[in-house]
Amino acid sequence: MKITFWGAARTVTGSMHLCEAGGRQYLLDCGQFQGRRKEAEQLNKNIPFAAADVAAVILSHAHIDHSGNLPLLVKGGFQGPIYATPATVDLCHLMLADSAHIQERDAEFLNKRRARRRAIGADAGDREIEPAYTLEDVEHTYPLFHKVSLHEPKEVGPGIEYRSYEAGHMLGSTFLLLEAREDGKSVRIVYSGDLGRPGLPIIRDPEPPPAADYLVVESTYGDRLHQPIHSVAGRLAGLVNRTYQRGGRMIVPSFAVGRTQQLVLLMHELIDAHRIPAFPIYVDSPLALDVTEVFRKHEELFDEEARRFLANGGEPFGFKRLTYIRSVEESKALNDLRGPYMVIASSGMCEAGRILHHLKNGIEDPRNTILLTGYQGAETLGRKIEEKRPAVPIFGELMRLRAEVEKLDELSGHADQRELIQWMKPIAAGLRKVFLVHGEPDQQAALKDALEERFKVEVEAPERGQAFDL
């Protein structure tokens, strides 16, 4: 068996790992690279291997940085099955369509800007920008999805099978055990996908991994320790009350899938318990609304607490003060609203989407609070806000950052260093090597040191394109 790391190599984006066994190629995840436009475009449009030669794709979960390049793979000639859990397949339908929509809109915006520049005689380049893929490409991808339940052994080719386990990262998320038998010997690889943390609202905790020879593990928070999860409700209540007393708004950039539903449930519980005032909350995202429907369809994946909430007649994702917003007009109308309210909108790293309008309108008002709920990639607007830079660019205009900035690390969908170590502890002694993926170099260096010291295991942080015989 051979593995080549084509994405999420010393970075957190574009997860894509190619495995070769028995003369066939299998892809673990097919994620979109997100980052600076030119670099991202380059990496996404040029898939570094022959898409038509890939026999099958196994998908760990639905996030775009793990699934977003599937339509490109199909466009490039891939015809095989895409295996994923039923919830992941349902979510991918929505998220890939949304991704195509964003890319079509971005291309349109850039071409218009180019035309304007050309009209005033400025150098604008002569290349018409095309979206990486369109809704039509996404529709060609749908029929290739195959639903495979958690724990169900699935033979994907001669002598190679996989099995998925709960990763506790988002609805439907899994980590994978891949087992290849060649020439009478077998190789077992565990691929963590994105690994969640125990105790997150709604979703279940990560399962312990099965024994393996090799571990490919994410390292997003390889050098960090999160706040304990039980403190999240109290901290959120404190922030809400403080902002409410100032008469400010809470502006919450959030990932439409997962984080938004968790926040909504937390707010619901806090209002029910009279720990915060029952003030208006808006989820300003058509995608979040659709995704919430998928959540409702997959109650079997909920944790004990969310099930209890349902059993007591609670409606976790809907309550009196909560409004889901679909139309652009309603979204714009929020800007003129007086008095405290909370608006949750994507994208989570503030790179695109409706959150930009809410930030533009609220970032200079010191009564407001910007609440970050997840990982902020290098160079993103979210990271600049997180670093509390005095001024940040929004729609090309520098704006003063005067709103309060807070982070709810507790809701992070990614395990911290201690949780990663705890998770792999049961299988560490049997591992021949650990490969770190999905992390920035300093996070990986810290995790490598910690793992080598703790488990005396060989740890590698592969570069993009680096291949290993296993």
Ligand SMILES: [Zn+2]
């Ligand atoms: Zn993810």
